[in-house]
Amino acid sequence: MSHEDAASTASVERTPEKDTRFFGQPWALTHIFGVELWERFSFYGMQGILLIYMYYTVADGGLAIDRGIATGIVGAYGGSVYLATVLGAWLADRLYGSERVLFASAFVIMAGHIALALLPGFVGLGVGLVLVALGSGGLKATATSVVGTLYAADDVRRDSGFSLFYLGINLGGFAGPLLTGLLQTTLGFHWGFGLAAVGMAAGLVQYSIGRRHLPDAARRVPNPLPKKRMPLVWIVAGAGAALIAVLALTGVIRADNLAVIVIAATVVAAVAYFIVILRSPVITAEERSRVWGFVPLFLTSVAFWSLYQQQFTVVTIYSAERLNRDLFGWEMPVSWVQSINPVFIILLSGVFAAAWTRLGRRQPSSPVKFAIGAIVMGAAFLLFLPFAGTGTNGTPLVAIIGILLVFTIAELFLSPVGLSAATKLAPRRFTTQMVALFFLSVALGTAVAGQAATFYDPADEAPYFTVLGIIAIAVGVGLAFSAKPVLRLMRGVR
Secondary structure (H helix, E strand, O other), X not given: OOHHHHHHHHHHHHOHHHOOOEOOEOOOHHHHHHHHHHHHHHHHHHHHHHHHHHHOOHHHOOXXXXXXXXXXXXXXXXXXXXXXXXXHHHHHHHHHOHHHHHHHHHHHHHHHHHHHHHOOHHHHHXXXXXXXXXXXXXXXXXXXXXXXXXXXXXXXXHHHHHHHHHHHHHHHHHHHHHHHHHHHXXXXXXXXXXXXXXXXXXXXXXXXXXXXXXXXXXXXXXXOOOHHHHHHHHHHHHHHHHHHHHHHHOOOOOHHHHHHHHHXXXXXXXXXXXXXXXXXXXXOHHHHHHHHHHHHHHHHHHHHHHHHHHHHOHHHHHHHHOEOOEEOOEEOOHHHHHHHHHHHHHHHHHHHHHHHHHHHHHOOOHHHHHHHXXXXXXXXXXXXXXXXXXXXXXXXXXXXXXXXXXXXXXXXXXXXXXXHHHHHHOOHHHHHHHHHHHHHHHHHHHHHHHHHHOOOOOOOOHHHHHHHHHHHHHHHHHHXXXXXXXXXHOOOOO
C-alpha cells in the first residue's frame, strides 16, 4: 500500500467527513464503483439482447421461445438477481463480510456469462442465468453496503455519494448494450454474451488492484454465526437445493410459471426478513421503529420497480415492433435502446447529487423523494398513450428518448435514495441485510414486471399503459400524504 493510499484509508476510517478528494466524496468510493461499472457493463450488455435471444426464431439466431413465456423468464431472472441479494447479504453479515462476498460474486458472474457464450441452446441459457443471478445478487447488496461504510451516519453527503456511485455504474450500463448489440447484429448472440464475460473479467482485474485500499469496516462480519450452527446451515442449503431440483423435475417449476414462483418466493422472503429483524433481541427500540418506517418505502419501491423494470420486457418488445429505429437508412439494434437510460443517468446524477448537497438539511425527506419517484414513473407510462395505435414502427425514436428521460428522473428520485435510506435506517447488526431488503423490493417489482408484460399487446396497448400508470401515481400520492407519520417512525433519519 502506498503512503497516499494508507493516508486515504486512515482518513476514511477516522474522519470520513474530511476526505473530499473525489468530487467532494471519499476517494475509496472509486474502487467500489469501478467494479460495479464493469459488472453493469456485463449485466446490461447481456440483458439488452437476452429477451430477443429467447423469442427470435432459430433462423435469426434465437431459441424460438413463445414471447409471453420469454418475458416471464426475463422477469423471473431479474427478480432472482435481487432475491439472491438475501443470500449474499446473509453470507456477508454472518460469515465473510461484505467485501469478500463481493469479490467472490464477481467470479460467479463471469462464469455465468461464459456459460451463455459457450454452452449451446437451453443448457447455456439455464446455467448462465442461474450463475449470473446468484453472482449479481451477491455483488449488489455487498457493494452498496461497502459504500455505506465510507460515511458517518449523519454525513449529509450520503445521498449525493450514492448518486455519484450510480453515475459510475451507469457508465458501464451505457457501453454494455451498445457493444453487445453491435456484436449480436454482426456476428451473433453468443459473441455478445462473450463480450459480457470479457467485461466482467476486466472488472475483476480492476477490483483486485483496489480492494486492499478499502476501510477495514468493509471486511468486518457484523453478526458472526456461531461455529456450532454451521452444520445446520449446510443441511438447510442442501435441502433447499434438493427441493428446487425435485420441483423442477416434477414439473411444478416450469418456464411458463417462473415469474409467479419468484413473486411468491420474494413475498415470503421479505415478510420473513422483516419479522426476523423486528423480533431480534439485539436491536433497540429506536432501531425497531426505523425498520417499521422502512415498510412504506419498501411497498412504494415495489410499485415503482414493477413499472421501471419493464424496460427489459415491454420496452424491448416495443422497440422491436413499435419503434422506428431507422437512422439514415441503417436500422439501429434493438438493444441500443437500453443505453438511453444510462446516458441520462450520467448527465443527471451529478445534477441530483449537487442539488441534494446544496440543499443539505432543506432537501426533501426520503419518503417525499420516494413519492415523487413513483408519481413521475406513473406519468412516464402515460406518455406512451399519444403513440398508441400508430402501427408497426410508428413511434419516432425521439419519443422513446423523451419517455426514458422521464424514467430516469423517476429513478434518481427513488433508487439511490433507497440505497442510502436502507443503510441509514438499518439496525447496527443488520446493515447488509437491510440493503438486501431494499433489493427484495426490486426483486418483487422486477418479477411483477415480467408477469405483467405477458398481458402487453402491441395492437391494443392503451389500457395497459393507462392502468399501470394510474396505479403508480396513486401509490406515490398515498405515500406523500403519509410522509409525516413515516418520518416519526424513522426517528430523526430523513
